[in-house]
Amino acid sequence: MSHNPKNPSCQTCGMRHKGVFSNLDRDNLTEISSQKSCNLYRKGDVIFHEGNYPLGLFSIYSGKVKVFKTSETGKDHILRLAGAGEPLGYRSLVSGEKYEVSAAVLEDTRVCFIPKALFLNTLQGSSNLTGRVMEFLTKDLKLAESKIADLAQKTVKERVAETILMLKQFYGMENDDKTINVSLSREDLANLVGTATETLIRSLSEFKKNEIIDLKGKKIIILNAKILEKIANIFD
Template identity: 50%
Template sequence: MKKIQLPMCETCKARLDSIFSMLSKEELEMLSLQKHCNYYMKGQVIFTEGSFPIGLFCINSGKVKISQSGFEGKDQIIRLAKDGDIIGYRALISGEAYTATAAVIEDSKICLIPRNVFFGFLQNNADITQRIMKLLAVDLREAVNKITILAQKPVLERLAEVLLMLKEYYGFAEDDPSLNITITREEIANIVGTATETTIRLLSDLRKEGIIDIDGKKIKILKPESLTKLANLYD
């Protein structure tokens, strides 16, 4: 991690996709003056499970995974984050320790908004408060959905759904059906909730069937409709 030239909130491209998109020019200028920004290289940790928050993290650019330690020390990825997303807000709002660890999976620029600054915005800006409440509600819904999926769906269905989720969330690279994220087989397995060996075998099967293609850590979605069918997502 290293400090970098501070990205200005007023000109931040990711802001349009963040909870701060509706702030006034004056509020954005004040936010720029009070935040800190650091550059994290792939694999570096932003915060750790069990530590206490000192502020709100906002992703200027890059990609982050949020994971919890499970049985026998095996990590379970519970969320992925990208440009414009905020992370660590649940622990910050509740005043409790982080229940997960955040680490970057691609080199990232991440801003830290101090606790007092963030709570000041919550007290004085109803729009941000409503957006945070919506995020918390979505988190709860997704947690319930994930429990249902892990309990009821076979591994292949879960894998197909994860690939579709990555497509929906990160999109494709330009002029290429490759997922716009570099992700390891182990990380995919941690999201699906299965062994890495099982994930590798199933990805190989999908490749043989022409549904996906694999080039190193890049995955191409060739037949999204087939993944939708495998994931049993038809109405």
């Protein structure tokens, strides 16, 4: 069963150490493993929509997901990118409110689903899980706060450079050790930086002109990571 690609078991899940269930005791884990389901989402599929009530916890088994919020004017803003092992929508589940964000798949992704009742029951019974959820919450809060500081203080150029470095860290490099292993549309990239698509493209071409990066279709090739880091102004 552990090798069943359709519904991988939690006990042998290699991604578990990254998620909320990392230090759950065996009994709880067995229960979750038996009740959860795993689905394949194709590129572009939406896992959940903003404004709906959560029915359970989503946890990414493999692939990449974007978590975004739609503004009143209908523009999307990407709050974060999530990779294998990360839980999705656990905040709404804990607070018992509607989803504040939507999640959509960036590439073919396997997502496990744990029913709400089971998750909440486990949460009430296991201090390991609550501790872990707490860790995730404080981490999220820290991220959200530094995002505000970034938006208020950094120029678009700095933010673009930072985003490229973030993508590099998050997705890793292809075999040539230069190309970032991701293909995001320019619009997605702009939404991630928090700027207009036009402004993003302008910054990208400026970087390209200065031979800091190279662009091949949707792929970004980092030519000079040091200068990029300098532009991004990263201190921490």
